[in-house]
Amino acid sequence: MSIALKQVFNKDKTFRPKRKFEPGTQRFELHKRAQASLNSGVDLKAAVQLPSGEDQNDWVAVHVVDFFNRINLIYGTICEFCTERTCPVMSGGPKYEYRWQDDLKYKKPTALPAPQYMNLLMDWIEVQINNEDIFPTCVGVPFPKNFLQICKKILCRLFRVFVHVYIHHFDRVIVMGAEAHVNTCYKHFYYFVTEMNLIDRKELEPLLEDGRIGRDLEVLSRLGDAKMSSAIQQRAYISL
Structure with a gap:
């Protein structure tokens, strides 16, 4: 999948610089192992299951950084079409609006244009993954006790990028001929967060309620027992 993504998308349009793993580290080896599994088909x-004998936090850290890079690449390719005029509010269709809160400048959930929300989101994630106290790179340095909680928040927010791209910009993805690759990236993300229990199922509702996306990703049939409600009549205002 990674090779295909690089072939389809313009790497120069990556929304943010890619975060890389240091060669020779355990996380670098895990990253190579995960990529080898994906490329082998x-x-x-x-592919997302925790390898026997490996540390869960290391496995999660590798995937969080990898998904940040991949989703970065996807959004970076369509971001010129995501403007304050086309997307005056960060949303996932008519029912879901995502409001930004960071306890710094935006201490209360605030409605923002999608590109501004994306900038704040990517900035915030960069701060997290570059923080040695959260994502330590030195061998023997432990992860913080709240590491998984932080990763859950990162992945939850990254999922919202998928939601926005699928519902508001998927026509551009199709024009680029990248539909299959984005779908595969989403499936990979979905299988990982559900396997590791890192996203509340309620957060997945926006894409589950989109019948076209459900068919494309073959997710609806896999979640038949999730018993999620799709009868919400009012827009849900979500912040996290």
Whole structure:
């Protein structure tokens, strides 16, 4: 998948610089192992499972950084079409509006244009993954006790980029001929966060309620037992 993505998308349009793993580190080896599994065509559901004997936090850290890079690449390719005029509010269709809160400048959930929300989101994630106290790179330095909680928040917010791209900009993805690659990236993300229990199922509702996306990703049939409500009549205002 990674090779295909690089072929389809213009790497010069990456929304943010890619975060890389230091060669020789355990996380670098895990990253190579995960990429090898994906490139070998192994089933995605199997590829995301924690390898025997490996540390869960290391496995999650590798994937959080990888998904940040991939989703970065996807949004960077369509961001010129995501403007304050086309997307005056960060949303996922008519029912879901995502409001920004960071306890710094925006201490209360605030409605923002999608590109501004994306900038704040990517800035915030960069701060997290470059913070040695949260994502330590030195061997023997432990992860913080709240590491998984931080990763849950990062992944939850990254998922909203998928939602916005799918619902508001998927026509551009199709024009680029990248539909299959974005779908695969989403499936990989979805299988990982559900396998590792890193996203509340309620957060997945915007894409589940989109029948076209459900068919494209073959997710609706896999979540038949999730018992999620799709009868919400009012827009849900979500911040996290």
